[in-house]
Structure formats: structure tokens, C-alpha cells
Amino acid sequence: MHTEIERKFLVTGDFSADVYASKRIVQGYICSQPGKTVRVRIQDQNGFLTIKGPSDEKGMSRYEFEQTIPLDDAEQLLRLCEPGAIDKVRHLAKVGNHVWEIDVFHGANEGLIMAEIELEAEDEPFVMPAWAGKEVTGDRRYYNSMLTQHPFTEWNQ
């Protein structure tokens, strides 16, 4: 159990030169409510169960519990999830002293690319990469749980 402090940005430039690893992620939500989400994820043939609590007012800190689970359990639990599983490729990029997670979405969220940085403290300084655009930290529309219900390709319809 720990508190997650993170900031999230849209990606507007070419980040490929900073990437050192990539993996595909498929995830769904057994439940997602404003104050809590229960997420099932399959990443590189590994299963994960993650429960997140409410965000603070700024949307930066969020209480999180995560445990690995067997792959076959993760596959079974994905069937219990709300429709609209998230399918994305996560790239890891090193910028300054931090690792960024850059998620390139597919399926119903095709076209959306977001980058997240996890911080030790809310005021920790970091190098802003040239490929990072507008900050969307705390904007609920960009929560993966919301993208399940209201996918990016439907936003302008």
C-alpha cells in the first residue's frame, strides 16, 4: 500500500529517441466509482490487481494497493470487467533523473498519447521533455477508468 504522486501530460512530439523499453497492456475495471477503482491488468503475460482510493483535491496523490495475480486469474477477472477494456502500449523513457511512462492507446482510444511521471513529493522538480504538451493531471476525463466508459475517439461526436 502506498500513496501515488503523479503528474500527467498529453504527448505532442516525438518521444521515440528517449524510449528504452516497451510493453503491451490490456486492462479493465471490475468497478470504477469516483472514490475507488478495482483494476485488472495483463502486462507481458503477468497479471495484476490494483485498487485505488480517492484522489486529493489537486488530483496528484492517490492511495493505491497493488498485487500480482496468476495470469489465468487475471484472464477470468477481465471477464467480470465493465465493457471497454483499455488496450495500450506503454513505453518507458528516461528524461533527466526520472522515468516517464508514455501510453499510446489503441482501440476506442486510438489517437490518445499520454505521459506520466511518478514523484516522491508533490513539489519535486523534474525536467520537462520537449515532447510533453498540456498537463492533464487531475482531469478525470483522462483517467483510464473514464476512458473505458467515454473513449477518446467519441469525445468529439
Added chain:
Amino acid sequence: MHTEIERKFLVTGDFSADVYASKRIVQGYICSQPGKTVRVRIQDQNGFLTIKGPSDEKGMSRYEFEQTIPLDDAEQLLRLCEPGAIDKVRHLAKVGNHVWEIDVFHGANEGLIMAEIELEAEDEPFVMPAWAGKEVTGDRRYYNSMLTQHPFTEWNQ
């Protein structure tokens, strides 16, 4: 991951002579919807996270995933739960070749006593104890997740 096959009865007689073990259980639901529940339980200073899928038509079989979790995580996750935690003492009783779980409820469900037997197959024969009354298998009012929302002491109000 396994499928749970169980039958549930109200308890109307004195079962104490059959009891060989007892433990207190406190549990809550991070979410509970007709087709799925995510439960956090503390039992004898051990934490458990359990996800149950939909019941079959008869209400006897139900898909279940359970994993132990650290006690401090269980305590944190209980805070995310819907109001109305279940507080009960579970007695284990041997009758014939089966172990029965007899739950004596406290708090908002004071007065309710239910016994459950887990079976290997839906048609498996078992000895019905003298203290067991009406069968309530599949009656959603008696689901622990429902007792959180509509506790027993409020049924006749």
C-alpha cells in the same frame, strides 16, 4: 480461482455441541453489484481480498477469486468500503462428512444466524443437521453484500 458451490440455511436450533472452532470476521465491500462483489475481510488478524462473479440461475454456484493480503492493507482497504461493515463470529461444525460454517451476526445484523455448506457438486448428498431451518440459498437478501446495504434489524421496519 474456483467455482463455489454452496447451500445456505437459517439456523433455528442449538448448534453448540457440533462446534470445534470459532473466529471473528469483519468484512466490507469495496463494490457490490448484482454480477460481482469485491470484498475485504479481516479474520484472526489475517487479511483477505475476494472477488466473486455472478451466481448461476439457482444461486448455488458462484465463481470466486481469493487472495491473502497483508493485515495493514486490509485495514486501509476497509476504509474504502461501502458503509455497514459486517461483523460476525463464524463457528465451524462437523456434521456427517461435511464442515458447516455457522455465522452469528452482530451489529446491524444482530439476531441473524446462517449456516453454509460447501459442496463438490450440486447434487452431492449431505446430512441435514437438526439445528438447520429454512433454506435461503440464492435469496439475495441474505448475501453478506446485501446485508451491508439492508441489515437484518431493519427488515421489519
